[in-house]
Amino acid sequence: MLLRLIVRDFVIVDRLELEFDGGFGALTGETGAGKSILVDALSLALGERADATVVRSGAERAEISAEFDVTPAGALEAWLRANDYDTDACLLRRVIDSAGRSRAYINGAAATLGQMREVADFLADIHGQNAHHSLLRADAQRDLLDTHAGAQVLARDVAAAHGAWRTAREAREAAEKDVEATVRERELLEWQVKELVALGFDAVAWQEAEQEHRRLGNASELLEAAGATLATLEEGEAASLPLLQHAGARLSELTGVDPALTDAAQLFETALIQLEESALALRRYQDRLELDPARLSELDSRIDAVTQMSRKHRVMPEELPDLLLGLQNRLAELVLRADPAALAERERKAEAAFRDVAKKLSAVRTKTAKALSAAVTAGMQELAMAGGRFEIALEALPEGASCGLEAVEFRVSANAGQPLRPLAKVASGGELSRIGLALQVIASQANPAGTLIFDEVDVGIGGRVAEIVGRMLRQLGKSRQVLCVTHLPQVAAQADWQWSIAKETRGGATTSSVSVLDAEARIGEIARMLGGEKITETTRRHAAEMLGLS
Known part of the structure; x- marks a missing residue:
């Protein structure tokens, strides 16, 4: 769980020190107030790349610190211990100077960005506001399925095994193509090796x-x-x-x-x-x-x-x-090339190794695809897509590829009676937003990270659907810490706690500030989200009803 975030001289933030609660928290504010800046700052603390543009104008450097709690005997503590870091807490610190140079620290000790990203997998999972657009890509669909199945390592093993098989196949084909050139090179190598061995250099x-x-x-x-x-x-x-x-x-x-x-x-x-x-x-x-x-x-x-x-x-x-x-070594390879049977056997073993590990991945994908398809279909019924269906299709690739023995394709039927078709071809913007949100919420349940962050993922929805989304995030917040940057009052009203981000100008400089909202202030903020600049008593009563405080 994220305990504390300190941001200094980052974009339009001069200094913020925030302490977080558990459950579902909403971050709201007017458009352009800098709601997503906090998410961007946290992303840097979790190892995202940065440049000099993140440093506030006139400042020498930007600095972000994020503190998370550490569960005793958990995977995070094991990672910290294995990498020689203190295990009492997990404090990530990132410093970016005005020249774009970056330094990273874990619990006060220097760290690489690779290490920051490794530890981030145990801490937080951020869903950006345009995440649903990536679902139109085949590789993103496959990665989401493998991540939900916990099969990322297995997928990497499949890619490596396929690469070894491809190398063995190319070696056999090259040997068959250029036998004469191979013989000449082998004779030259034999003479050179003989000379060097005779020299007996030590x-x-x-x-x-x-x-x-x-x-x-x-x-x-x-x-x-x-x-x-x-x-x-x-x-x-x-x-x-x-x-x-x-x-x-x-x-x-x-x-x-x-x-x-x-x-x-x-x-x-x-x-x-x-x-x-x-x-x-x-x-x-x-x-x-x-x-x-x-x-x-x-x-x-x-x-x-x-x-x-x-x-x-x-x-x-x-x-x-x-x-x-x-x-x-090169001579040994050419000797092997001169033996077609040996090359063919090496290729056969490499292919068998690939297919063996790929079949294991296929089994995991098949099981997970069925469960995830059913869960997203159920989520679509709640998100005003009654009768809609979602299916993760696994199309066999007989020859195999670096991704395995099947291609992954998300298919959807937005309305009852319509056939399933590829997501990229049939989903409208609003439908894609809702399907993407259902996928993100459901996939997050299998994510080991203790903090889930949704950055305006509710774009393109509203009304009753927005209220359902809020309930989904609130339910998710019962087992995780959930932070949501939102512009929808129906979503914010479901939060356990709420902050308001505002932009103000002082001395010619624009800065962002964060206010922790109590019960009365939440009514005012929800009313603003409902009614805009002019807030009437009716709007306030509506806001209080949404918050369950009337």
């Missing part, structure tokens, strides 16, 4: 060879430098180390005369020890380092072979192992 050994080559290639210079340094330290009358040792001993003796020399003597002794250790290290280095022309020649040949191979294939030496692996 990245670690290559680094060691380069290092050894640098050392042997500069052995004379290295030995000369080591010898010259040792000569300076230890050899001849001018050798510095004996002189320094004598000076150190003398300085140490004099510390007995003047203890103030102790620090200097200790530092001198430390430096002298370091010089002696350096001389020992240089002698060991001379003993190990030898001039080895044969080994140097061997390394020259190895480095030249690796360098030529990398130039030949236009890669860095370190990339040769990956190159070999890629060539071997």
Whole structure:
């Protein structure tokens, strides 16, 4: 359930802090007052894309925060824990700056828009005012059926299996078409793989060879430098180390005369020890380092072979192992191409895997289509379409497709005695609105989200039908939190609570404000929705009757 929504500098909203109740709530107000802006703001908090146009004029950034409660041991808590977020609450925050850059946070920690949309599936389901128009598209009809059936994952598995089958089929067909070209490519690959395997390149050994080559290639210079340094330290009358040792001993003796020399003597002794250790290290280095022309020649040949191979294939030496692996994989594929029976078997297995998972999806769709068709047909009787029928037809696709083994088509008969025909061809605007609303309300009952939001989905209806829609939303509000942006008094009157959104101008700037309506204020708002600018006592009595307060 949505507990709190905070909106700052969003479109024409400077600052709003709203706390929500459960049940069915209506958001009303005059046209253009910004009723749908709250829904748009919530959509951003739930991961919708945004740009700089949502930032209020003159502001540096827009900020939206939405807080939802978390049911202990529920799917939302499990998702939060799995993604390393706190589970005490679910606070979604979105910041969009004036340059269009966006940042998202879940419970104070940075999040991606993908994560925002994932968590949104547990929180809220928004039905936009033009949602019924999408029902004219075949893909939208199929998605609605799969969503209502809880078969979205199964549908994705079907699409993936069909893609694998298609790939296997294309591989077989390509092999049959261009046998000669495949043979030529295979021969070239076999030669290239043979060369690379014979080279026996190893990245670690290559680094060691380069290092050894640098050392042997500069052995004379290295030995000369080591010898010259040792000569300076230890050899001849001018050798510095004996002189320094004598000076150190003398300085140490004099510390007995003047203890103030102790620090200097200790530092001198430390430096002298370091010089002696350096001389020992240089002698060991001379003993190990030898001039080895044969080994140097061997390394020259190895480095030249690796360098030529990398130039030949236009890669860095370190990339040769990956190159070999890629060539071997391609060669294995071409070897398979040379075996039509193996390719045909792979295609057969891929098709069987597709049909197996597609049949499972078909079974789920068939069961759900029957139940949803009956429920929408019943809803049509309530929505002033007596005698009308609704049916979800599943047309078999023998060859199969990425969507499965059947095409999904919504069919409707708006009046008794008329045949069922595709929804896109027979429904008028008003009929489409009512059918779409029935579908949305019924489909919402299977949605796991705790908050359902209807943004002017009642466009195109009125009178008794509007009152029925209000009752449907009120009934839905007994098990969910339902928010409805509406312009119909019959719908608003059925709400458990009501807010009024108004637009006002202050200091040359236009802003939206929200008022929580008490019982008396609701009468006035419903009266305004009934009678427009001029509200009479008769209109107020009618409004009170609609609210059940007379």
